[in-house]
Amino acid sequence: MSLRQSMAGLHTWGGLLPIWLLFVVIFTGTLACFDKELERWMRPGLQTPGQMQMNADDVRQWLKNNVSEELHAYWMHPPTTREPYWQLGWEEHDSGERGRKLFAPVTGEALPDTLGGNFFFSLHYQLHAGTFGMYVVGLAGMFMLVALVSGVIIHRRIFKDFFTLRPNANGQRAWLDGHNLFGVIGLPFHLVMAYTGVAIFVASYMPAGVQVAYQGNPLKFFHEVAGGYHREELEQPGGTPIALERLLADARAQWDGGEVGWISVHHPDDASAVVDIRRRDPSRIGSPQDTLSYDAATGELLNVQQAGTAYRAYIWMAGLHMGQFGGSLVRWLYVALGLAGCGMLIGGLQVWLRKREARGGAGIALVRSLNVAVLGGLPVACLGLLWANRLLPAEWAMRQTLEGWSFSLLWLAIAGWALARRGRAGYRPLAWLAAVLALGLPLLNLLLVPQGHLLASIGRGDWALASVDLTLLTIGLLCLLWVRPRTQREARTRLAEVTP
Amino acid sequence: MMIESSNLAPRLGIFARVLAALFGGYALAYCFTAFLSVYLPLIRADRVVYASLGCFAVWTAAAIYAFGARSATRAWLVIGGLALLLGLAAFLPAELGARP
Numbered sequence: 001m002s003l004r005q006s007m008a009g010l011h012t013w014g015g016l017l018p019i020w021l022l023f024v025v026i027f028t029g030t031l032a033c034f035d036k037e038l039e040r041w042m043r044p045g046l047q048t049p050g051q052m053q054m055n056a057d058d059v060r061q062w063l064k065n066n067v068s069e070e071l072h073a074y075w076m077h078p079p080t081t082r083e084p085y086w087q088l089g090w091e092e093h094d095s096g097e098r099g100r101k102l103f104a105p106v107t108g109e110a111l112p113d114t115l116g117g118n119f120f121f122s123l124h125y126q127l128h129a130g131t132f133g134m135y136v137v138g139l140a141g142m143f144m145l146v147a148l149v150s151g152v153i154i155h156r157r158i159f160k161d162f163f164t165l166r167p168n169a170n171g172q173r174a175w176l177d178g179h180n181l182f183g184v185i186g187l188p189f190h191l192v193m194a195y196t197g198v199a200i201f202v203a204s205y206m207p208a209g210v211q212v213a214y215q216g217n218p219l220k221f222f223h224e225v226a227g228g229y230h231r232e233e234l235e236q237p238g239g240t241p242i243a244l245e246r247l248l249a250d251a252r253a254q255w256d257g258g259e260v261g262w263i264s265v266h267h268p269d270d271a272s273a274v275v276d277i278r279r280r281d282p283s284r285i286g287s288p289q290d291t292l293s294y295d296a297a298t299g300e301l302l303n304v305q306q307a308g309t310a311y312r313a314y315i316w317m318a319g320l321h322m323g324q325f326g327g328s329l330v331r332w333l334y335v336a337l338g339l340a341g342c343g344m345l346i347g348g349l350q351v352w353l354r355k356r357e358a359r360g361g362a363g364i365a366l367v368r369s370l371n372v373a374v375l376g377g378l379p380v381a382c383l384g385l386l387w388a389n390r391l392l393p394a395e396w397a398m399r400q401t402l403e404g405w406s407f408s409l410l411w412l413a414i415a416g417w418a419l420a421r422r423g424r425a426g427y428r429p430l431a432w433l434a435a436v437l438a439l440g441l442p443l444l445n446l447l448l449v450p451q452g453h454l455l456a457s458i459g460r461g462d463w464a465l466a467s468v469d470l471t472l473l474t475i476g477l478l479c480l481l482w483v484r485p486r487t488q489r490e491a492r493t494r495l496a497e498v499t500p
Numbered sequence: 501m502m503i504e505s506s507n508l509a510p511r512l513g514i515f516a517r518v519l520a521a522l523f524g525g526y527a528l529a530y531c532f533t534a535f536l537s538v539y540l541p542l543i544r545a546d547r548v549v550y551a552s553l554g555c556f557a558v559w560t561a562a563a564i565y566a567f568g569a570r571s572a573t574r575a576w577l578v579i580g581g582l583a584l585l586l587g588l589a590a591f592l593p594a595e596l597g598a599r600p
Contacts, residue, residue: 003568010567145560146521153564198556206555208530209537209548212590212597225545310549317553 007150015147016352016367018140020374023345025137027378028124029193030338033323033331034468036082038117041468042389043085044449045104045111052079052086054108056244056263059086062110067092067099075264079105080280082464093267112394115385115403125197131204138205141198148191151183172354179347186340193341196321199314225311229274229293229303236271239297244275247294250301251277254292261287265296274302285325286315328464346375365422373415376430381411383437386472390444431479439476442469516572524579525562529555531583534590538597 031038040046059076067090074090077083086103102111126133166177183190198205203218214221223230248260261280267273273296281287289307294300307315319325323334349371356364388406392399418425445453457466536551562579569575590597 006567007564010564014563142556142559142563145556146563149560149564150567195556199553202552202555206529206533206552208533208555208590209552212534213537213544213548215598221545221548225549308543308545310546314549314553 004154004156007153011147011150011154012352014143014150015348018143019345019349020370021136021140022144023342023374024127024378025124025140026338026341026345028120028382030335030342031382032117032121032124033334033338035117035121037464037468038120039083040117040465041452042114042116042386043102043111044394044452045109046085046102052084052105054086054103054105056248058108059088059103060241060244060265062101062103063088063090066110070094070269071267072096073264073266074268075262077262078260080282085111093269113400114389114394115400115407119385119403119407120382125200134201134204138198138201141194144190144194145198148183148187148194152187155180155184172351172358175347175350175354179344179351182340182343182347186337186344189334189337190341190344193321196317200318200321202314225308225314226289227306227308227311228291229276229305231266231272231274231302233267234271238269238271238273241268241273241296242294242299247275247277247299250294250299251279251292254304255279255290268296271297273297282325282327284319286312286317286319287324289315328467349375368424369419369422372418372421372425372427372430376427377411377414377418380414380430380434380437381407383434383441383472384410386441387437387444390441390448428483431483435476435479435483437476438472438479441472445469513572517566517569517575520572520575520579521563521566524576524583525559525566528562528579528583528586529559531587531590532558534597535586538590538593544598544600 056076056078060074063071063074070093072091072093074088076089077087079085084105088101088103089098091098101113103109104111122128125137127137129136166174203210203221207216207218210216210218210221214224219230222228244263248263251260252258259280260277262276262278264276264278265273266276275294275296276291277294278291279288289305289311291305292301293303293305295302323330349367353364353367353371385403385407388403392402392406396402414430442454446455450456452465454466454469457463457469533551533555536554537548540547540550542550566575566579569578
C-alpha cells in the first residue's frame with residue numbers, strides 16, 4: 001500500500017469518527033466569537049443605555065448582603081464597551097459551589113439568570129461535561145490535526161485544485177471540490193485553531209514536564225511560570241477590608257492610566273486575604289500578565305507579577321485562539337473561517353456518502369441520520385435556546401435550567417426523528433423550522449423587548465446588539481431561499497445531477 | 501460472527517496501528533516532553549513550557565507515521581522504541597530535571 005493510499009484511509013476513517021463532535025466544537029466556537037453580544041441580547045435588562053452608577057465596593061456589598069456562606073474567593077469585572085455590566089463570580093469555601101451574577105448598568109440591580117452567550121462558549125470547549133468534556137474535546141482536536149495533515153498529504157495538486165470548482169459535475173466530484181476549497185482556504189486557520197486549542201489546556205493534557213522538573217507539583221509550576229502571588233491561609237479572622245476603589249485607583253496609577261480587568265479576592269474572610277487586580281488591554285493579542293497583588297486589609301502592594309517569556313508565549317497562543325483582540329474585524333474574520341471549517345466538514349461527509357451511495361456499503365443510513373441529527377439538529381437547537389430565553393419569564397428561578405432543557409430536548413427530538421427516518425429525513429423540514437425560528441426572533445423582540453428590538457438598537461446606533469437580530473434575519477432568509485419551491489427547469493437540472 | 505481468516509491479518513494490522521497512533525503516540529509525546537524538559541539548556545519554566553507546547557506536533561507526527569509505516573510491527577518498534585529511549589533518558593537522572 002502506498003503512502004497516499006494509507007493516508008487516504010487514515011483521513012477517511014480517522015476523519016469520519018470524530019466529525020460530528022468536531023462539527024459541534026467548530027460551530028459553537030464560531031458562535032462564541034460573538035458570545036458577549038449574545039449575552040447582551042439574552043439579557044434585555046442590559047439593553048437600556050445609561051451611565052453606570054455602580055462601583056466595585058457596591059458589588060462587594062451586594063455579595064455581603066446576599067451570600068452568607070464563607071467564601072473561598074470572589075472575582076468581578078468592571079463594565080466595558082462590549083460588556084456594559086459588572087460581572088461577579090464567587091466560590092463557597094466548604095461546598096466549592098460557584099455562583100455568578102451580572103448587574104444592570106443603570107439601576108445596579110442583579111439581572112435575572114440565563115444561560116447567556118457563555119453557554120455556547122462552554123459547549124465549545126467542554127461540552128458542558130466539566131473536566132471529562134475538556135479531555136474529549138482535546139482528543140477531538142488531536143484527530144482534527146491528524147486529519148488536516150493527512151488531508152494535505154493526499155491532496156495531489158493542492159494549488160491547482162484550489163481553483164477548481166465543478167458545481168455541475170457529478171455529486172461526489174462537486175462535493176470533493178467544495179471540501180477542498182473550504183479546507184484549503186481555512187487550512188492555516190484550522191491548523192492554528194486546532195493547535196492553539198489543544199495548547200490552552202496543555203497543563204492538563206501533558207503533565208510530563210511538571211513530572212520531571214517540578215516533582216509532579218503543578219502549583220509550583222504555575223507559580224514559577226506565571227510569576228503570580230499566593231499567600232497561605234492563616235486561619236485567623238481578617239481585619240476590616242480596605243475600599244476596593246482605592247486599590248483600583250492605585251492600580252491605574254501604577255499602569256499610567258491602564259484599564260482594570262478582573263479583580264479577584266482570595267479567602268476574603270481570612271487574615272491572609274489578598275486582592276489581585278489584573279490589567280485589561282484589548283489592544284494586545286495576549287493580555288499583559290502584570291497582576292498587582294494587595295493586602296486586602298492594609299492595601300499594601302505585595303507583589304507585581306512579572307510573567308516570564310514562556311508564559312507570555314503561552315498567553316499569546318491562547319489569545320490568538322480566543323479572538324478577543326482586533327475588534328469586530330477579527331471576530332467576523334474568525335466567523336467566516338469558522339464557517340469555512342463547518343463547510344469543510346459538511347463537504348467531507350458528503351464525499352463519504354456519495355462515494356458509497358453509488359456502490360452501496362455499510363453504515364450509509366447511520367451516517368446520513370447522524371448528519372441530519374447533528375448538522376441540522378444543533379443549529380436549530382441553538383435557535384430554540386434563544387426562543388426559550390425570550391419566552392420563559394425572567395423572574396422564574398428555574399429559567400436557566402429550563403433553557404438548558406429546551407435546548408437539549410429540541411436537539412434530542414430532532415436526533416430521534418432523524419434516526420427514526422433512517423437518514424431519509426433530509427434537511428428541508430429542518431430548514432423550514434430554522435427559517436421560522438430565525439425570522440421569528442426579531443419579530444418576537446419587537447413585541448417583548450422595547451429597548452432591544454431592531455428598530456431601537458439601530459436607532460441608537462447599537463450595532464453590536466443589532467447585528468444579532470440582523471444575522472438571525474439573514475439566516476432565516478438563506479434558509480427560505482434554500483427551501484423555496486423550485487421551478488421545473490431547476491428541478492430537472494437537480495435530477496440530472498443526482499442521476500449521472 | 502466469524503471473521504474470515506483471510507481478513508483477519510489486515511484487520512489486526514489496522515487495529516495495531518490505531519493503538520500505536522493513540523497510545524504509542526501519546527507515550528512518545530509524553531517522553532519527548534519529559535526529555536526536553538530535562539535536557540534543554542534553558543531555565544526550568546522555559547524548558548517545560550517549550551517542550552509541552554511542542555508535544556502535540558510530536559503526537560500528530562506519530563499518528564501519521566503509525567499509518568504510514570511499512571508494517572504495524574515497524575510502527576510499534578519505531579514509536580515504542582523512541583518513547584522508551586527518551587523516557588529512560590528523562591526519568592533516570594532524578595536530580596537533573598529539577599534544576600532551576
